[in-house]
Amino acid sequence: MGIVKAICISEKKGTQKHRVDEAVFMEDWGIEKDAHAGKWHRQVSLLSYDKIEDFKKRGADVIDGAFGENLVVEGFDFKNLPVGTIFQCNDVILEMTQIGKQCHSHCEIYKIMGECIMPKEGVFAKVIQGGTIRTGDEITIIGEKNRFRTAVLTLSDKGAAGEREDKSGPLIRETIEKENYLVIDQRILPDEQNTIEETLIHLCDKLKVDLILTTGGTGFSLRDRTPEATLAVADRLAPGISEAIRAYSMQITNRAMLSRGVSVLRGQTLIINLPGSPKAVKESLDCILPALGHGLEILKGSASECARP
Template identity: 65%
Template sequence: MGTVKAVCVGEKRGTQKTNVKTAEFAVNYGIVGDAHGGNWHRQVSLLSYEKIEAFQRGGADVLPGAFGENLIVEGFDFRSIAIGTRFQCNDVILELTQHGKQCHSPCQIYYKMGQCIMPTEGTFAQVLQGGTVSVGDEMRKLEERDDRFTAAIVTLSDSGFSGIREDKSGPLLKAILEENGYRVVESLLLPDEQSRIGEELVRLSDKREVNLIVTTGGTGFSPRDCTPEATLAVATRMAPGIAEAMRMHSMAITKRAMLSRGVSVIRGKTLIVNLPGSPKAVKESMEYIGDQFTHGLNVLLGRVSNCAR
């Protein structure tokens, strides 16, 4: 059981928030009147009261909301609690969606404080059920959680990102994954830029703790095709059999499948698989390899042993 120590709201992103002591939480939006509200996964930011106290003991003198946090709660180390865990405070139900964040440039908080603990200690959540939260309210961790495997889709296409070409592979892949029981938590459309692709793969694996990331596009011979290189750069272990099986199957359909450079790897507890860019190839590939992901992910997460039949 935890206790709410502050409820903070801010009108602009990247600025300190003000402890308003009570606020209304709206489903799939966040806190009414807060700049971070919206239809995305970082609707509400949380910091552990104990982490702020430790920062204060270093000589700082900060007020609630100094790090841009919405809720300060005593009794929980949010950073150590698994993504997908749910918390309830009065009628409000929150689901943790991401640990920490990457700051691309120093914000107002950093310039004033000299450092910001939100990138490392902050945790973000979505609002599943709305209501009011006030200082002094009790918060409890729920046993109930969505145990479906989570997935993220990353479409790589310069023309798609610029709006010249419609992305058809990403939506198709989302439909296929959902039909197979996955909970798709993010779908991204990015240009063929290796550093940016790698950055998102790391965020989805490490901060969002996604079980499966499937990319589509950027696996060919074009000078701009860099998805395999971006994927290999963030890998902690190889899982080559998936990509090999996909090419073997596709070779029976077209010899041009030998020109695909897609790879399959593991980063921590996340499986990352590169698919070709065309909707036809996405459908054919997922029909052949998709049914093996469940066992692989269960082994990766330690839920079952990898024993031979």
């Protein structure tokens, strides 16, 4: 069991968070009036009270909210809990989605102390069920949900330039998050092979996502370079997935044979190229989702490869 020692919010991004006595947590959004709330996986940030106190003993002069944390909690060493841990405080239910965060620009604390504990000790969560939390409330761990951490990439020159609405990326996210998948990164990139390769490497090696689903850039156009970028970063191939997508789609349209999408493995990440149109994306997901989880479990070492009886 833990105790909420402080609740902090900031109404504008780029400003330090300040304490409030209570806060309303909104389902799949975050804390009401907090600038960092939104439809993403880092809706609420949490930091251990004990880690802050240890940092203060090393000479840091900090107040609650200085690290950008929403909740300061006594009683948990957050970074040693697994992603997927479920917390409950009153009616509020939070699912831990990420441990730590890369610091792109060093804060004032880092400049003074030479380090900051939030990138190492802080964790992030999504609001699964809303309600109100007050300072002094008890917070408990009620379970663990092991969801596959997923990134969704839309590859489109016009989409990246804002000249075309991306409908396929949001469709992928909406579809898979109804299953056992958590989208922790979603972005639109132009059809530049080097950029695609660099992004795939970052997602695999730095963020260590379990699955990357791309959409677009798999046709015959000279600018369609998604398969080439995907193969360039691959350690191993997983051809059966893309073969299955094409075979399934061929029952609907013979133009499915024109898709050049590939599926590969890089480390413990599976990368699958999906077509660009929303209709083809839906067909592809209908084809692969029933078996995909088992493959990812094998990749993560949490399932055997025995055949289903």
